[in-house]
Amino acid sequence: MDQLLPVEIVEAGHAFPQALFACADLDALLRLKGAYVGRDGSHAAQLMELLKAAPKEQKRELGAAINALKQQWEEGLKGRQLELEAAKKRLASQADRWDPTLPPPMPAQGALHPLNRLMDRLVDVFRPLGFHVEEGPEVETEAHNFDGLNIPEDHPAKASSDTFYLAAHPELLLRTHTSPVQVRTLLRVAPELGKRGGIRFLAPGRVYRKDEIDPTHSPMFHQVEGMLVGHGIGMQHLKGTLDYALRALFGPETEIRLRPSYFPFVEPGCEVDVSCPLCGAKGCRVCKGSGWVEILGAGLIHPNVLKYAGIDPAEWSGWAFGMGVERMAMMLSQTPDLRLFFENDQRFLRAMGGLD
Amino acid sequence: MWIERKGLAQEIPAVAALETRQLSELLASLGFPVDGVASREGGDVLDVDITANRGDAMSHRGMARELAARLQQPLASMVPPTVVDGPPVVEVRLESPACPVYSTAILQLGSGVTPAEVQSFLLALEATPKRLPAVDASNDLLHRYGHPTHAFDADRIRGTVSVRWAQAGETLVTLDGVERKLVEQDLVIADESGPIALAGVMGGDRTKVTEATTRVLLESAWFEPKPVKATARRHSLHTDASHRFGRGADPCLAMVARDLLVGRLQAWCQATLVGAWTAGAVPATAKSVPLTGALLARIAGEPLPLAEAAEALRRLGCATDLDGGTLQVTPPSWRHDLAIPEDFAEEVLRLRGYEHIPSVLPPLEGPPEPLSPAYLQRQRLARRLSQLGFHQTVTYGFISPEADAAFAAAENGAEGRALANPLGQEYSVMRGSLLPSLQAMAHQNLRQGAREVRLFELAPVYHSGPAGPVERFRLGMVWGGTLGGEDYLSPARAVREADLMGVAKDLGWEGVPPLRALGEGLFGFELPIERLPREGSRVIPAFQPFSRFPSVERDLSLLVDLGQSHEALTSAMRAALPVDVLQDLRCVDVFRHKSLPEGRQAWLMRLRFQAGRTLVGEEVDGWVSAALAAAESLGARLRA
Ligand SMILES: [Zn+2]
Numbered sequence: 001m002d003q004l005l006p007v008e009i010v011e012a013g014h015a016f017p018q019a020l021f022a023c024a025d026l027d028a029l030l031r032l033k034g035a036y037v038g039r040d041g042s043h044a045a046q047l048m049e050l051l052k053a054a055p056k057e058q059k060r061e062l063g064a065a066i067n068a069l070k071q072q073w074e075e076g077l078k079g080r081q082l083e084l085e086a087a088k089k090r091l092a093s094q095a096d097r098w099d100p101t102l103p104p105p106m107p108a109q110g111a112l113h114p115l116n117r118l119m120d121r122l123v124d125v126f127r128p129l130g131f132h133v134e135e136g137p138e139v140e141t142e143a144h145n146f147d148g149l150n151i152p153e154d155h156p157a158k159a160s161s162d163t164f165y166l167a168a169h170p171e172l173l174l175r176t177h178t179s180p181v182q183v184r185t186l187l188r189v190a191p192e193l194g195k196r197g198g199i200r201f202l203a204p205g206r207v208y209r210k211d212e213i214d215p216t217h218s219p220m221f222h223q224v225e226g227m228l229v230g231h232g233i234g235m236q237h238l239k240g241t242l243d244y245a246l247r248a249l250f251g252p253e254t255e256i257r258l259r260p261s262y263f264p265f266v267e268p269g270c271e272v273d274v275s276c277p278l279c280g281a282k283g284c285r286v287c288k289g290s291g292w293v294e295i296l297g298a299g300l301i302h303p304n305v306l307k308y309a310g311i312d313p314a315e316w317s318g319w320a321f322g323m324g325v326e327r328m329a330m331m332l333s334q335t336p337d338l339r340l341f342f343e344n345d346q347r348f349l350r351a352m353g354g355l356d
Numbered sequence: 357m358w359i360e361r362k363g364l365a366q367e368i369p370a371v372a373a374l375e376t377r378q379l380s381e382l383l384a385s386l387g388f389p390v391d392g393v394a395s396r397e398g399g400d401v402l403d404v405d406i407t408a409n410r411g412d413a414m415s416h417r418g419m420a421r422e423l424a425a426r427l428q429q430p431l432a433s434m435v436p437p438t439v440v441d442g443p444p445v446v447e448v449r450l451e452s453p454a455c456p457v458y459s460t461a462i463l464q465l466g467s468g469v470t471p472a473e474v475q476s477f478l479l480a481l482e483a484t485p486k487r488l489p490a491v492d493a494s495n496d497l498l499h500r501y502g503h504p505t506h507a508f509d510a511d512r513i514r515g516t517v518s519v520r521w522a523q524a525g526e527t528l529v530t531l532d533g534v535e536r537k538l539v540e541q542d543l544v545i546a547d548e549s550g551p552i553a554l555a556g557v558m559g560g561d562r563t564k565v566t567e568a569t570t571r572v573l574l575e576s577a578w579f580e581p582k583p584v585k586a587t588a589r590r591h592s593l594h595t596d597a598s599h600r601f602g603r604g605a606d607p608c609l610a611m612v613a614r615d616l617l618v619g620r621l622q623a624w625c626q627a628t629l630v631g632a633w634t635a636g637a638v639p640a641t642a643k644s645v646p647l648t649g650a651l652l653a654r655i656a657g658e659p660l661p662l663a664e665a666a667e668a669l670r671r672l673g674c675a676t677d678l679d680g681g682t683l684q685v686t687p688p689s690w691r692h693d694l695a696i697p698e699d700f701a702e703e704v705l706r707l708r709g710y711e712h713i714p715s716v717l718p719p720l721e722g723p724p725e726p727l728s729p730a731y732l733q734r735q736r737l738a739r740r741l742s743q744l745g746f747h748q749t750v751t752y753g754f755i756s757p758e759a760d761a762a763f764a765a766a767e768n769g770a771e772g773r774a775l776a777n778p779l780g781q782e783y784s785v786m787r788g789s790l791l792p793s794l795q796a797m798a799h800q801n802l803r804q805g806a807r808e809v810r811l812f813e814l815a816p817v818y819h820s821g822p823a824g825p826v827e828r829f830r831l832g833m834v835w836g837g838t839l840g841g842e843d844y845l846s847p848a849r850a851v852r853e854a855d856l857m858g859v860a861k862d863l864g865w866e867g868v869p870p871l872r873a874l875g876e877g878l879f880g881f882e883l884p885i886e887r888l889p890r891e892g893s894r895v896i897p898a899f900q901p902f903s904r905f906p907s908v909e910r911d912l913s914l915l916v917d918l919g920q921s922h923e924a925l926t927s928a929m930r931a932a933l934p935v936d937v938l939q940d941l942r943c944v945d946v947f948r949h950k951s952l953p954e955g956r957q958a959w960l961m962r963l964r965f966q967a968g969r970t971l972v973g974e975e976v977d978g979w980v981s982a983a984l985a986a987a988e989s990l991g992a993r994l995r996a
Contacts, residue, residue, distance in 0.1 A: 105843045108745020110810060112738055115750055120735065123727075129717070130724030133731050137827045138753060138816060139786065154585055160777045164754075166786075167776040169824045174753070174775075174786075197722020206753065206815075210779065219779055220752045230721050235705065236657025237718035244717060258710040260387030260702070262407035262693075268655065268702030270710060271389070300655060303698060317654065344749040344797040346806055353748065 005065070006050070012036070012043050013069055020076050026084050029077065036073045044070050111353030115222050115341055118329050119204040122224050125248045126202050129241065131226070134201040136181040138174055138208070139166065145175050148183035149265040150304040162210050164219075174208035178225035179265060181205070182301075182320060186229070186309030193311060198230035198318070204325070215337040222325035229301065229311070229318035235268065238298055238319040242272055246295065250277040257292060266299025266320060277332065286331060293331060296323035358481040359419055361400045363500065367420035370429035376400045385709055386422050388413065397480040411581075411603025412690040415502030425671040425707055434501075436615035437622070445631035446513070446573065451520040454543050455555060457607060458519060458577040459614040459634040462510050465490065465570055466626030474624075483596075489627075490565045490572045493620040502690075503576070503605055503613040504597035506553060508563040510571035515548030519555060519577070526551055529561040536591050543583045545575065556584040556601035557593055571630070572621070576614035578607040578638070581692070604692030607638045644677070644686040647697045655701040657714045665704045672703055730829070733890050734814050737831055737863065744859060746810040746833060751793035753815070756782040759796070763872075764788025765819075772820025786818040786825055790832030791882050795874045798834045802878075808837035808851065809878070814885070829885045833859065836878030850877050864889040907939055907966035910980050913995040914987055915956045918948075922959075925990055929961070932986035933979050937971070940964040941983075958995050961987075 005013075016036065023029040037044045047066045054062050112120070123133055136144075146158055157163060157176060166172040181203035189199050203225040211217040228237070239258060247254045255275040263269045274295050276287035283289040298321035303313035326338055333352060335341070340348055361379070365372040371379055380390035383404060392403040406413050413419060417434070424431045445462050470492040475485040478492065481499055485492050490507035498504050522528075522538035528551040529535045536554065538544065544551035552560045556579035565572060579601045588598035611634060621627035653659040662683045666676040673688030687694035694700060705713065738748055757770055764770065768788045778784035787793065790813050801809045812833040818825035835856055841848020853871055856879050860869035865888060869881040916925065926941050933941075945960035952958060963983060965976055984994060 103843045105840075105846045108810065110742040110744060110746040111748065112742050113748040113750050116738065116748055127727075130720050132725040132727055135728075135731065139818065139825050139827060154582060154589075156589065159589065164778065165776040166824060167774040168772050170776070172824045195722075197720070199725075200718075201725075208753070210777070212779065219783065220754075222750075228718055230718055232654050233718060234653075234655045234657045235710075236714040236716040239657075239713050240716040241718060243715045258713065259384055259389065260706040260710060262387070262409045267696070267698040268705060300698070303696065342750060342752065343800070344747070344751065344811065345804060346747050346801050346809065346811075349747040349749075353742070 005047070009043050009047065016073060016076060020080050023080060023084070026081065026088065029080055029084055033077050037070060037077070044073070109350060111349045113341075113344075113349060114329055114333070114352040115325050117353055118325055118332075119222065119224055121249070122245075123202055123204065125245050126226065129200070129244070131200045131202050131228075134181050134185045134203045135205060136175070136178075136184045136203065138206055139172055140175040140180045142171050142173060144180035144183045145173055145177075148187075148305065148308045149179050150302045150308075151264045155264070160210075164208050164210055175205075176209050177207050177322060178203045178205045178223040179320075179322060181225060182227050182265075182305065183309060185227070186306070186311060190310040193229065193316065198228070198316070200228040200230075202226050213339060215339065218326070218338050218342060220342075223322055224325060225320065225322045227301070227318060227320045229306075229316055231316065233300070233317040233319060235270075235300060235319075238270075238300065238321070241319075242296075242298070242321070246272075246274050250274055253280065255281070258298075261297060261299075263297055263299060265302050265305050267302045269297070269299035272296050272298055272321070278334075286334070295328065296321050298322070357404050357406050357414055358394075359402045359404050359416060360397075360477060360480045361402065363416045363477055363480075364419060364423075367417050367432050367500075368424050368427075368429060369432060370427055371420075371423055376402070382423065382426065383419070385711075386426055387706060388419070388422070397476045399480065401480050408603060409693040411600055411605060411692065412502065414600050414603070415498070415500060417501045418690075421673065425668075428671065434612070436612050437619035439615040439618050439629070439632045441633050442631050444633045444635070446510075447516040448633070448635040449516060449518040449520075450636045451518055452543060454580040454583050455519040455577055455636070456639045457610045457634065457636040458575065459611045459632075460517075460576065461574045461614060461618050461632035462630040463572050463574070463618065463621050463627040464630055465572060465621065466628070468625030471624060488565055488567065488569075489621055489624040490569070493617055493624065496620070497613055497616055498596055498600070501609065501613065501616070502600055503609040504556065504600050505613050505617055506559050506575040506597075507565050507572040507617075508552065508559065508575065509565050509569040510573040511569070512563045513547045513552065513573055517552075517573070518546050520544060520546060522546075522551060528552075528554065530554060530558045530591075530593065531561055531564055532558070532593075533561060536593075539590070541583065542587045542590070543579065554587055554591070554593070555579050557588050557591070557598045558595050572627075574614055574617055576610050576617065578605060578610045604690075606690035608689040610634075610638065638689075641689055642687050642695075644675070644684040645695070645697055645700060647683045647685055647700045649681050649683075651697050652701050652704060655698065656705055657716060660704065660708075665700075668704050668707045669700060672707065674700070674703075729890050730885070733885060733888070734829065736891065737885070737888070738812075738814055740863065741812045741833065741859075744810075744862065746812045746835075746859075749794065749797050749811050749813045751790075751797060751813060751815070752783060753786055753818075754778065754783040755785060755787045755792050757785050759792035760785045760788055763791045769820050773818045773825045788819065789817055789882055790815060790830050791834070791872060791874065791880050794832050794834045794880055795878070798836055798878055798880075799875065802837060806837060807842075808835075808839060810835050817882075830882050831863075831885055831888070832880065832882040834874060834878060834880035835859070836874070836876075851879065853879055855879075856881060903966050903968050905967060905970055907964050908971050908976050910963045910965075910976065911944075912961040912963065912980065912984060912987070914959050914961055914984075914992040915952065915995045916959050916987075916990075916992045918955055918957055920957075920959075920990070920992070925959075925961075925987060925992065928986045928990055929963075929983040932982040933963075937965045937967045937979070938963070939966045959992075 019032055023032055036042055051062055163176050164174040207223050208220050211219055242256055246256050257273040258270040261269045261271040272295055273292040275281035276291050276293050278284055278286045281291035283291050287293050301318045301320050306313045383390055389405045390402050391405050394401045420431055448458055470485055470487055470489050474496050478485045483495055494505045494507055521540055522542040522544045524540050526538045527535055543555040545553040545555055552563045581602050581604050584598050585602040588594050649662050662678055666678050666683050669676050669685055675686040677684040685700050770785050773786040775784050794811055797811055798809045814831055816827040817830045835851050839849055839851055840846035871881050874880050922943055941963050943959045944962045947958040
């Protein structure tokens with residue numbers, strides 16, 4: 001049979017499956033289609049010419065051969081076209097598909113400072129007990145910072161080696177604790193104390209002491225002061241409030257312990273320990289194996305502090321506490337260096353501050 | 357303060373049976389926490405923390421008294437040898453009431469050295485023995501009984517000894533070899549040629565006991581705490597003696613300590629007593645203080661029988677007299693910290709143990725107070741800014757004068773805000789602006805490789821005033837670096853001033869915030885918080901009607917001058933439009949390109965109309981034409 005056909009067409013017929021497979025897209029397939037079965041100049045067209053010119057006796061046999069060949073080509077092309085169309089559709093659908101594992105555009109991520117977060121948390125803990133927030137200036141008078149707090153005139157904290165003073169105003173200093181807010185607040189509310197039924201407040205804020213900067217010291221740090229004045233207030237009320245507050249802060253399993261101590265503005269005075277929140281009081285590096293960590297100083301307001309503010313200690317009594325915010329933050333977070341809180345590296349702030 | 361277990365057990369034998377850990381817990385529960393335990397000279401030595409009010413506890417005997425009262429166990433008896441006062445060998449004159457009693461003796465020293473066990477006791481306390489019996493005996497007494505004494509070389513003292521205030525200009529070389537310039541507020545021991553000791557603080561070099569000393573003059577006195585503290589501070593000379601006299605030593609111990617000292621020297625180095633005498637007298641003891649059952653019950657949280665309180669106070673050395681509902685209490689001569697009824701109530705509770713105090717929530721006597729609007733405003737601002745991607749910073753309130761001068765307002769002079777005793781020049785001025793600190797923190801973050809830095813701080817700044825610096829809370833923020841470019845949808849671009857404008861608007865700032873360029877691609881501003889909106893007092897704002905009809909949006913592409921103000925253009929266009937239908941008018945795109953006529957730019961202005969009805973195309977066309985005409989009056993042209 002092949003001997004009836006021109007050599008090049010026979011070769012093209014042999015090459016067809018290969019050529020068909022080589023068509024990677026519909027355009028290439030269209031070109032192949034043109035070359036084999038197109039209207040003009042294609043192999044099929046040439047064969048039709050050949051058939052026309054063939055002697056009569058050959059026409060039937062030749063026609064059948066040509067038809068078989070054409071049919072083979074057309075079927076091949078049709079099949080490949082379906083394949084390529086399906087592949088194209090598949091690609092198109094993939095192009096539209098979203099890959100959820102690609103990094104998405106992120107809303108900007110900021111953070112509250114961990115020290116502010118901790119102070120906010122303390123306010124949250126005390127709010128249900130009716131405490132509000134009182135604030136006072138950082139530049140204070142000696143009277144508010146020391147005298148009103150029953151701190152003796154010759155107390156070493158007053159020395160210029162311990163406390164920062166203003167050059168142009170020798171009677172002004174940078175408050176060394178948040179306790180002057182007690183003095184200011186008591187002076188303000190003294191005339192209306194009976195009408196308002198006592199007072200209870202927190203005073204969070206920044207304080208200054210003349211310490212060189214090192215991993216455990218900073219000339220500026222934060223304290224939260226708490227104070228309550230009412231009728232018949234005793235140590236049991238201090239203990240009750242701290243029991244509640246420190247459990248709210250550290251968890252319901254928390255135990256507290258009061259130890260006698262001394263601060264000039266309270267009498268009796270105490271240090272307050274909590275069962276170590278890091279090891280569950282089993283003993284660890286933080287609590288030095290004791291199961292307890294010191295968390296704050298407190299006591300009943302010294303009668304002289306009430307008297308200074310014009311409040312009669314025979315009628316009114318109260319308690320006060322003060323805690324170091326950095327100290328607590330470092331203990332809870334195990335931050336190794338106090339300076340990190342003031343370096344304000346965004347990586348530290350993001351990791352420590354969260355969004356509340 | 358170091359407390360040797362062995363030495364303590366010599367004062368209260370019952371503690372010998374306790375483990376060191378039990379002893380530490382016991383001391384902590386009495387108000388004397390143990391900071392550490394060392395092992396020295398074959399035994400445990402406790403580092404006990406003693407609060408500033410308890411000078412009486414600064415000795416082994418003092419600690420033992422506390423333990424004896426708590427444990428209800430006896431103290432070892434203290435038996436000084438009998439030394440009979442005779443006529444003065446040398447005249448001792450007390451010229452200041454700050455020294456009411458001065459007990460002394462002269463001894464002829466024999467041969468002999470400080471006993472080994474005393475040397476070991478001193479070594480355990482990190483008090484170096486001098487191997488001179490007179491010095492070591494004085495030191496031993498101080499640590500054991502808490503009473504500071506001193507021994508002078510009697511042959512180096514000239515004439516009469518007096519306790520007096522120093523005269524201005526006098527000097528004294530103290531035992532540490534330092535020459536001290538004295539002032540009239542320094543109490544000194546002096547002989548006829550001048551001061552020989554700073555009273556209650558340190559002896560002088562000229563009269564010190566040496567190996568060559570053969571006769572000693574003892575000093576066992578009592579000094580008022582105040583001048584001792586002042587002198588110690590003035591000369592930066594904080595000694596074992598000044599700590600104890602400064603916090604209040606026991607005046608009744610002056611003679612006892614002299615006798616103990618005499619006894620030790622007689623026993624250790626065969627000293628012979630030449631004479632003993634005392635100048636002045638022990639000052640009268642403290643007055644009694646009334647403690648009522650009501651006060652005790654209020655402080656303790658439960659009624660406690662006064663008889664029980666009296667018993668506890670007696671164990672602490674107080675004299676008590678129960679008179680009906682009131683207990684009259686007189687503190688012992690060594691307790692200078694007990695002065696008011698509350699002090700005695702504390703003692704009763706302390707001895708009982710604070711663990712017995714009940715736990716009660718205080719009753720609310722009045723309505724709680726809300727949080728102040730200013731405080732809430734700062735909380736809200738901080739939360740909003742952190743949600744907007746900013747990081748809250750905390751920086752020191754003092755900065756360098758140079759950094760301050762670059763940002764503080766011109767009328768806010770730094771002199772009124774300067775510290776007298778700063779840590780250093782870089783921390784010497786209370787800042788007039790938050791921006792220097794924020795700028796430094798931003799640069800630090802960028803140096804550390806941050807792509808973008810967004811910081812804010814809410815803190816007071818200081819303004820010099822006639823009565824001192826006035827503080828006002830400010831909000832400072834800085835933003836810089838590269839935005840976006842970290843995912844496949846957000847193109848990277850530099851932070852621009854307009855980004856900060858957007859934040860200021862978001863916070864409710866009206867108008868243009870005072871923007872500052874703070875370096876390459878870094879911008880910041882500082883706002884007075886009181887000028888930012890506060891939450892209103894209404895629970896819910898008043899209802900504002902809004903239209904449910906569809907709005908119509910039209911864009912106008914205008915060619916405007918490069919110097920055209922957006923504010924001026926939009927207000928001109930607004931003026932040409934009915935107020936009740938114009939919902940919004942703004943430039944939504946700026947196009948600047950050399951293909952545009954020189955000096956011109958293209959603004960795409962978007963107008964949005966809405967009314968309480970469906971708008972008709974023609975009326976909107978009319979408004980757009982009017983707006984265009986208004987723009988054209990400012991030189992704008994419709995872009996082809
Ligand atoms: Zn622990």
